[in-house]
Amino acid sequence: MEINWFTVIAQIVNFLILVWLLKRFLYKPVLDAIDARENKIAAQLEDAATKKAEAKKDQDLFRQKNEAFDKERVAKMNKVHEQIDSEKQRLLEEVRKESTVLRSKFEESLKQQEQEIVDRLKRKTKDAVFEIARKTLSDLADVSLEQQVVTVFIEKIRNLDGAAKTKFMDALKDNEGSITIKSVFYLSDSSKQELEKAMEKITEKQNDFRYELEPELVSGIKIETASYQLSWTIDSYLEALKKESIITKEKENAID
Amino acid sequence: MRISPDQMIFWEYGFININLTIVTTWALMLLLGLGAWLITRNLKSEIKTSRWQNVLEMLVIMIRDQIKEVGLKKPEKYIGFIGTLFLFIAVSNLLTIVPWYEAPTGSLSTTAALAISVFIAVPVFGIAGGGLKGYLRSYLQPNFIMLPFNIISEISRTLALAVRLFGNIMSGGLIATVLISIVPFFFPMIMSALGLLTGMIQAYIFAILATVYIAAATQEEKEIEGSGD
Numbered sequence: 001m002e003i004n005w006f007t008v009i010a011q012i013v014n015f016l017i018l019v020w021l022l023k024r025f026l027y028k029p030v031l032d033a034i035d036a037r038e039n040k041i042a043a044q045l046e047d048a049a050t051k052k053a054e055a056k057k058d059q060d061l062f063r064q065k066n067e068a069f070d071k072e073r074v075a076k077m078n079k080v081h082e083q084i085d086s087e088k089q090r091l092l093e094e095v096r097k098e099s100t101v102l103r104s105k106f107e108e109s110l111k112q113q114e115q116e117i118v119d120r121l122k123r124k125t126k127d128a129v130f131e132i133a134r135k136t137l138s139d140l141a142d143v144s145l146e147q148q149v150v151t152v153f154i155e156k157i158r159n160l161d162g163a164a165k166t167k168f169m170d171a172l173k174d175n176e177g178s179i180t181i182k183s184v185f186y187l188s189d190s191s192k193q194e195l196e197k198a199m200e201k202i203t204e205k206q207n208d209f210r211y212e213l214e215p216e217l218v219s220g221i222k223i224e225t226a227s228y229q230l231s232w233t234i235d236s237y238l239e240a241l242k243k244e245s246i247i248t249k250e251k252e253n254a255i256d
Numbered sequence: 257m258r259i260s261p262d263q264m265i266f267w268e269y270g271f272i273n274i275n276l277t278i279v280t281t282w283a284l285m286l287l288l289g290l291g292a293w294l295i296t297r298n299l300k301s302e303i304k305t306s307r308w309q310n311v312l313e314m315l316v317i318m319i320r321d322q323i324k325e326v327g328l329k330k331p332e333k334y335i336g337f338i339g340t341l342f343l344f345i346a347v348s349n350l351l352t353i354v355p356w357y358e359a360p361t362g363s364l365s366t367t368a369a370l371a372i373s374v375f376i377a378v379p380v381f382g383i384a385g386g387g388l389k390g391y392l393r394s395y396l397q398p399n400f401i402m403l404p405f406n407i408i409s410e411i412s413r414t415l416a417l418a419v420r421l422f423g424n425i426m427s428g429g430l431i432a433t434v435l436i437s438i439v440p441f442f443f444p445m446i447m448s449a450l451g452l453l454t455g456m457i458q459a460y461i462f463a464i465l466a467t468v469y470i471a472a473a474t475q476e477e478k479e480i481e482g483s484g485d
Contacts, residue, residue, distance in 0.1 A: 002260075002262075002364070003364050003365050003368050004262045004273070004275070004363075004365045005365075006271055006272060006273060007262050007273075007275060007277055007278060007363065007365035007366070007369075008365045008366075008368050008369045008372065009369075010278050010281075010369075011277070011278070011281060011360070011365060011366045011369030011370070012369045012372060012373055014278070014281045014282065014285060015340070015344065015369060015370060015373055016373075017285065018284075018285045018288065018289070018340055018344055019336050019337055019340040020336075021285065021288070021289040021292070022288060022289070022292060022336065022339065022340045022343065023336035023340075025289060025292035025293040025296055026288075026292035026296060026312065026316070026339075027316060027332075027335050027336055027339060029296040029299050030296060030299065030309075030312050030313055030316045031316060031320075031332060031335075032299075033296075033299040033300070033301050033305075033309070033313070034313060034316075034317065036301035037301040037302070037303070040301055041303075
């Protein structure tokens with residue numbers, strides 16, 4: 001058991017060479033690789049953190065935008081709703097007004113039509129009554145209707161009583177004797193004479209007579225002075241008929 | 257009976273001789289250097305690495321962490337010396353399982369060479385770390401009376417380091433040889449397994465003691481005394 005000094009020196013040299021070798025080929029590259037990996041991982045982590053932060057920021061921004069958008073949308077929707085409501089109200093108002101106008105127009109025209117119908121009916125009725133009366137009178141009494149009308153009228157004049165008579169008389173006196181007799185038909189000479197005679201009898205003086213045709217008078221006769229007029233027409237009977245018909249109509253409406 | 261591989265001489269010229277210890281060391285150097293080069297020539301810094309690279313990284317990190325644990329703040333500076341010490345002794349001891357292999361650490365010349373290397377490295381690292389003044393002051397700790405004791409301690413621990421390693425490895429081989437001549441079957445195998453264990457422990461102790469000495473020399477504030485194992 002001895003120490004071989006050459007071997008010692010050789011081993012020291014060998015060891016130093018091995019140190020260099022391993023430093024060169026083992027420790028340095030391995031440690032470098034580890035460091036590189038650690039750096040890489042650190043960089044990746046940092047990158048991930050940065051990206052995360054960015055993503056968070058983006059997310060926040062997006063959320064903010066979304067909220068703003070939602071708010072805006074709601075506001076716009078509300079506005080649109082309001083506009084729609086007001087527009088609806090306006091249109092409804094317009095329609096209501098229009099309908100009111102239309103209805104009043106319609107009612108007016110209805111009334112007018114009714115009036116027209118009534119008028120026509122009146123006239124037709126008058127005509128019919130007149131026709132019937134004339135025919136009846138001519139058939140029954142062999143007297144023309146005109147004659148009968150004049151007779152009735154004269155009777156009416158004769159039967160004037162009280163206040164009416166005084167009024168009639170006053171009117172005739174004021175009239176300086178001019179009397180206009182209006183009728184639908186031509187009065188025959190005998191009818192004229194009869195009328196004049198009756199008038200004379202009442203007024204007790206000679207009168208100046210003028211005869212006029214008036215188609216508006218429905219089967220009647222009318223005495224006109226400046227301030228008074230006396231008439232007999234079928235109108236008065238027709239008025240009664242009209243009143244009756246209106247009452248009937250109202251009753252019908254009430255049933256509806 | 258041959259105790260040391262130094263005694264098997266292949267070539268001799270005066271003082272110079274090439275014996276089994278030197279040749280085996282060369283073979284080990286070749287093995288370690290070539291292996292390291294083969295594995296590290298295409299290292300990757302990716303997350304996924306090759307198995308060999310993982311093994312090497314584990315090894316290197318383990319050594320580095322051990323050095324750091326003992327108290328050296330910059331293990332990268334010392335890993336070349338201490339790591340090689342450990343790897344060389346460990347590999348040379350582990351290979352005793354190979355038949356007819358004789359560990360160079362079983363020669364007192366090798367262990368003495370390693371011990372001398374540590375003996376020189378301690379002041380070198382000490383001066384490099386804290387300057388010449390700082391290093392010399394460590395001999396006067398805690399006061400100048402301790403100077404001779406400090407010097408004796410420095411020399412004796414180097415000697416102890418050398419003899420401890422030599423004794424352990426040599427005895428392992430010697431016991432195996434003796435046992436083979438007495439009980440040829442089974443028993444030498446257990447002893448040889450035990451030898452592997454003690455070889456690894458010796459590698460660890462040698463390296464860790466070297467680290468402790470260097471740490472003591474470089475950092476005065478750390479009162480680590482390498483008072484043996």
